[in-house]
Amino acid sequence: MATAHDKLVGPVPARIIDAARPIVTPRDGRVADFNVAAWLQLPGLSDLPVSLTLSYRDGDRRREVPVDHGRLNGHGKILLSGIARLPVRLKLEDVQVRLKSAVQVYSLIVEELFVQAVEQVEGDSRHALA
Numbered sequence: 001m002a003t004a005h006d007k008l009v010g011p012v013p014a015r016i017i018d019a020a021r022p023i024v025t026p027r028d029g030r031v032a033d034f035n036v037a038a039w040l041q042l043p044g045l046s047d048l049p050v051s052l053t054l055s056y057r058d059g060d061r062r063r064e065v066p067v068d069h070g071r072l073n074g075h076g077k078i079l080l081s082g083i084a085r086l087p088v089r090l091k092l093e094d095v096q097v098r099l100k101s102a103v104q105v106y107s108l109i110v111e112e113l114f115v116q117a118v119e120q121v122e123g124d125s126r127h128a129l130a
Contacts, residue, residue, distance in 0.1 A: 007099050007105045009097040011094075011095070033083055034116065037113070038081070042077075045105070047073075052098070052099060052100075054096070065085060
Protein backbone atom coordinates (compact mmCIF):
# COMPACT_ATOMS: atom_id res chain seq x y z
CA MET A 1 0.00 0.00 0.00
CA ALA A 2 1.55 3.24 -1.13
CA THR A 3 0.21 5.57 1.58
CA ALA A 4 -0.97 3.38 4.41
CA HIS A 5 -3.28 4.58 7.13
CA ASP A 6 -3.32 2.59 10.30
CA LYS A 7 -5.81 2.13 13.09
CA LEU A 8 -5.45 0.48 16.47
CA VAL A 9 -7.38 -2.80 16.67
CA GLY A 10 -6.38 -3.42 20.27
CA PRO A 11 -3.50 -3.55 22.75
CA VAL A 12 -2.11 -6.89 23.87
CA PRO A 13 -2.24 -7.18 27.67
CA ALA A 14 1.14 -7.28 29.44
CA ARG A 15 0.30 -10.69 30.96
CA ILE A 16 0.09 -12.16 27.43
CA ILE A 17 3.43 -10.60 26.46
CA ASP A 18 5.04 -11.82 29.69
CA ALA A 19 3.77 -15.37 29.03
CA ALA A 20 5.84 -15.57 25.82
CA ARG A 21 9.03 -17.58 25.96
CA PRO A 22 11.39 -16.26 23.27
CA ILE A 23 13.33 -18.84 21.28
CA VAL A 24 16.69 -18.45 19.57
CA THR A 25 16.84 -18.96 15.80
CA PRO A 26 19.95 -19.02 13.60
CA ARG A 27 18.60 -16.33 11.27
CA ASP A 28 16.57 -13.95 13.43
CA GLY A 29 18.23 -14.33 16.82
CA ARG A 30 15.82 -14.19 19.76
CA VAL A 31 12.17 -14.18 18.64
CA ALA A 32 8.75 -14.42 20.26
CA ASP A 33 5.98 -15.93 18.12
CA PHE A 34 2.32 -15.06 18.65
CA ASN A 35 -0.85 -16.57 17.18
CA VAL A 36 -3.10 -13.68 16.17
CA ALA A 37 -6.67 -13.67 14.85
CA ALA A 38 -9.00 -10.71 14.35
CA TRP A 39 -12.58 -10.70 13.14
CA LEU A 40 -13.21 -7.14 11.98
CA GLN A 41 -15.99 -5.09 10.47
CA LEU A 42 -15.47 -1.76 8.70
CA PRO A 43 -18.96 -0.35 8.15
CA GLY A 44 -19.47 1.47 4.84
CA LEU A 45 -16.43 -0.09 3.17
CA SER A 46 -16.18 -3.12 0.90
CA ASP A 47 -13.60 -4.79 -1.32
CA LEU A 48 -10.83 -2.77 0.37
CA PRO A 49 -7.41 -4.40 0.77
CA VAL A 50 -6.22 -4.31 4.39
CA SER A 51 -3.29 -5.66 6.39
CA LEU A 52 -3.07 -6.76 10.00
CA THR A 53 0.21 -6.03 11.82
CA LEU A 54 1.69 -6.27 15.29
CA SER A 55 3.63 -3.23 16.42
CA TYR A 56 5.78 -3.30 19.53
CA ARG A 57 8.55 -1.62 21.43
CA ASP A 58 11.91 -3.35 21.85
CA GLY A 59 13.90 -1.18 24.25
CA ASP A 60 13.63 2.34 22.83
CA ARG A 61 12.96 1.16 19.26
CA ARG A 62 9.45 0.82 17.77
CA ARG A 63 9.04 -2.17 15.40
CA GLU A 64 6.28 -3.69 13.30
CA VAL A 65 5.71 -7.12 11.75
CA PRO A 66 3.00 -8.31 9.33
CA VAL A 67 0.40 -10.89 10.37
CA ASP A 68 -1.99 -11.22 7.38
CA HIS A 69 -3.63 -9.29 4.57
CA GLY A 70 -6.82 -9.63 2.55
CA ARG A 71 -9.87 -7.83 1.13
CA LEU A 72 -13.03 -6.86 2.93
CA ASN A 73 -16.09 -8.73 1.71
CA GLY A 74 -19.19 -6.95 0.36
CA HIS A 75 -20.44 -6.36 3.92
CA GLY A 76 -17.18 -4.79 5.10
CA LYS A 77 -16.11 -7.83 7.14
CA ILE A 78 -12.86 -9.79 7.24
CA LEU A 79 -11.04 -12.45 9.26
CA LEU A 80 -7.28 -11.97 9.38
CA SER A 81 -5.02 -14.45 11.16
CA GLY A 82 -1.49 -15.75 11.28
CA ILE A 83 1.65 -16.13 13.32
CA ALA A 84 3.63 -12.98 14.03
CA ARG A 85 7.36 -13.48 14.62
CA LEU A 86 8.73 -10.63 16.74
CA PRO A 87 12.53 -10.29 16.81
CA VAL A 88 13.56 -9.15 20.31
CA ARG A 89 16.93 -7.69 21.24
CA LEU A 90 16.11 -6.12 24.62
CA LYS A 91 12.58 -6.38 26.04
CA LEU A 92 9.20 -6.88 24.38
CA GLU A 93 6.77 -4.16 25.46
CA ASP A 94 3.67 -2.23 24.33
CA VAL A 95 2.45 -4.78 21.77
CA GLN A 96 -0.48 -3.57 19.66
CA VAL A 97 -2.59 -5.16 16.94
CA ARG A 98 -3.05 -2.64 14.11
CA LEU A 99 -4.94 -2.48 10.80
CA LYS A 100 -3.41 -0.80 7.74
CA SER A 101 -5.36 0.33 4.68
CA ALA A 102 -4.95 2.61 1.69
CA VAL A 103 -7.82 4.85 2.86
CA GLN A 104 -8.57 6.36 6.24
CA VAL A 105 -10.75 4.04 8.35
CA TYR A 106 -13.16 6.03 10.50
CA SER A 107 -15.21 3.19 11.94
CA LEU A 108 -13.82 -0.16 13.04
CA ILE A 109 -15.75 -2.83 14.92
CA VAL A 110 -13.62 -5.52 16.51
CA GLU A 111 -15.91 -8.54 16.67
CA GLU A 112 -13.21 -10.70 18.25
CA LEU A 113 -9.48 -10.45 18.86
CA PHE A 114 -7.26 -13.37 19.89
CA VAL A 115 -3.57 -13.22 20.77
CA GLN A 116 -1.57 -16.05 22.35
CA ALA A 117 2.15 -16.75 22.65
CA VAL A 118 3.14 -19.83 20.64
CA GLU A 119 5.92 -20.78 23.07
CA GLN A 120 4.88 -20.06 26.63
CA VAL A 121 6.63 -19.95 29.95
CA GLU A 122 6.35 -23.42 31.54
CA GLY A 123 2.83 -24.11 32.81
CA ASP A 124 1.36 -20.88 31.44
CA SER A 125 -1.60 -21.10 29.07
CA ARG A 126 -3.03 -17.58 29.30
CA HIS A 127 -4.50 -15.98 26.20
CA ALA A 128 -6.42 -12.87 25.35
CA LEU A 129 -9.86 -12.52 23.92
CA ALA A 130 -11.19 -9.03 23.41
